Structure formats: structure tokens, C-alpha cells
Amino acid sequence: MKFAFFYMAEYMNAFTLAAIAVTLFLGGWQGPLFPSWLWFFGKTFALIFMMIWFRGTFPRFRVDQLMGFAWKFLLPMTLVNILVTGFWHFNPGAVGWGVSGAVLVGFFFAITALNRPFVPEKRIYELAE
Numbered sequence: 180m181k182f183a184f185f186y187m188a189e190y191m192n193a194f195t196l197a198a199i200a201v202t203l204f205l206g207g208w209q210g211p212l213f214p215s216w217l218w219f220f221g222k223t224f225a226l227i228f229m230m231i232w233f234r235g236t237f238p239r240f241r242v243d244q245l246m247g248f249a250w251k252f253l254l255p256m257t258l259v260n261i262l263v264t265g266f267w268h269f270n271p272g273a274v275g276w277g278v279s280g281a282v283l284v285g286f287f288f289a290i291t292a293l294n295r296p297f298v299p300e301k302r303i304y305e306l307a308e
Contacts, residue, residue: 196230
């Protein structure tokens with residue numbers, strides 16, 4: 180019974196999270212043709228379906244893998260995003276869009292090149308034979 184309550188609490192948490200996300204980001208109960216409560220529950224169950232689908236499809240990462248991804252990619256990307264947003268805000272028009280896009284693309288290629296694992300070259304011992 181404890182395990183059943185644990186699972187029930189987990190799915191109630193998913194339902195609550197989906198309901199809040201529908202209210203804040205997906206227009207809540209608004210929609211054409213159907214009653215408002217049907218739209219709300221339809222959007223909520225669509226989000227729950229997506230959560231369960233992602234959870235079953237994607238692999239589970241270890242904590243050290245998530246922390247490495249956060250420190251090596253997400254934090255630098257956040258800092259560059261702040262820089263690009265500031266440049267775009269103070270330089271409106273095509274110049275702001277062009278430079279901002281170029282910086283983001285260049286940073287993405289730079290950060291992927293820097294985060295490749297280091298594989299040392301194979302040593303050749305000439306006198307060992």
C-alpha cells in the first residue's frame with residue numbers, strides 16, 4: 180500500500196505540474212468548439228502523455244553526467260545568451276540580428292569543439308623491438 184501511495188503521489192505531481200503549465204503557457208481553458216473544461220483536461224492529459232513518453236524513451240543520465248553537461252555547456256551558453264541579448268537589445272535591426280546569430284552559431288561550434296574528449300595519440304617505441 181505504501182508503494183501504491185508513492186506511485187499515486189508521483190502521478191498527482193505530474194498532473195499538477197501539467198495543469199500549471201497549461202494554465203501559464205498553453206492558454207488554459209481557452210479553445211474553439213468544445214467546452215472550456217474539455218480543453219483544459221485535453222491539454223493537461225496531452226502534457227502528461229508527453230512527460231510519460233519522454234520518460235520512457237530517453238535514457239536516464241547519472242548525476243555526474245548532468246552536472247558535467249550543466250557546467251560545460253549550459254552555463255557558458257547562458258552567459259553568451261546574456262551577452263547576445265544585450266547586444267541585440269542595444270543594436271536593433273538587421274545588424275543586431277546578424278551579429279547575434281553569428282555569435283550564437285560561432286559559440287555553439289566552439290563549445291562543441293572544446294568539449295570533445297581528449298584521446299592521446301598512440302606512442303610508437305622505435306627502440307623497443
